[in-house]
Amino acid sequence: MKGNGSSNTINAVETTLTIVEVLKQINAAGVSEIADEVGIPVSTTYMHLNTLRHRGYVTKSDGDYRLSLRFLEHGGAVRQQMEFFGIIQDVVNQTAYLTGEIVGFGVEEQGQRVALYRSEGGGAVGDQIPIGEYTYLHWTSLGKVILAHLPDRRVDEIIDEHGLPQGTPFTITDRSELEAELASIRADGYATDDAERRRGIRGAAVPIMDADETIVGSLGVAGPEHQFTEAYLSELIDTLLEKRNVIEIRSEFYE
Structure with missing residues (x-):
């Protein structure tokens, strides 16, 4: 698993x-x-671990090393530096409280979906993804709705780099x-995920755009497939x- 060096690294x-x-x-x-x-x-390996430990990025207990919370x-800090994060946090929390479900906000970075923030409502059951998780854009509604609103050249770059690996039999x-799916997402204004990343989990997401109609992220909800019927998913x-409009109106992108 050793990292591949090059003349530029x-x-x-x-x-x-890699460690x-x-x-x-x-x-x-x-x-x-x-x-x-x-x-x-x-x-x-010991020298690298000792350096990481000295700088506070690794801890050691009973002979075992683990990553420290310094990464958190x-x-x-990176998340707080995003101008729109306070608005996102507020709206995601409100939406989770209103729906009782797991609500999240995703962004694209390095061709993958990053879970920027999430909140759980009172009745939330479902995909317990950690904040900061990276995953393939085509696996989730949060990712697919972003992919659908990226320039064609960027979509081609992402697929060429990451491919279209399978998460479940439904991916x-x-x-x-996928291109047909992305066209439907653009026409409908939202994306859905029918157990495409994990069995038994359904979700939906809508794009968040800036004043120039450039995609900046996605707002979505996820939960158990048996509870997320077509009628409930539509609601x-x-x-x-509605919450997308709140974000876009409040966002500094419109100033």
Whole structure:
């Protein structure tokens, strides 16, 4: 799993970041296990881990290393620096309270959907995704509605880079089928997800645009497939469209 260096990158930094990614996947591990996963000597792994620990990015307990909450601090700071985040947070919380469901806001970064913020209503049951999670855009309603409103060239770049891997048997993995789906999303003004990322989970999302009609993110709701009937999903979409208008009116993009 060792990071691939190139003439434009620093091998030691590549290795450190690979160690961080390994720790994210396996949660906690000893130096030998991490070295095996990364594919480098134990002594080299220890030096990288010791540096990360010294800088506060890794903790050690009973011989096992794990990532620290310092990453949460940085992610939170980046999110707070977004001019529109306060509005998003407020509207997502209101929508979750109103619907009783899990409501989230997603953005596109590096060709993937990032869960920027989420809130759970009183009766929420469903996909417990962590804030900050990256996943394929074509897997979720939050991602598909963003993909549908990106320029064609950007969509082609994303598919060329990430492909169309399968999340469940219901995931769209054919490029022509996805293009047809994206056209329908643009025409309808919303996207739905029918267990395309995880079995038993349905969702819907609407695009959030700026004053220039450029996509900036998506507002969505998700829950159990048996509860999210067509009629109920239609009601939720109406609520999302209403809240989208609130975000766009309040947003600084319109100033």
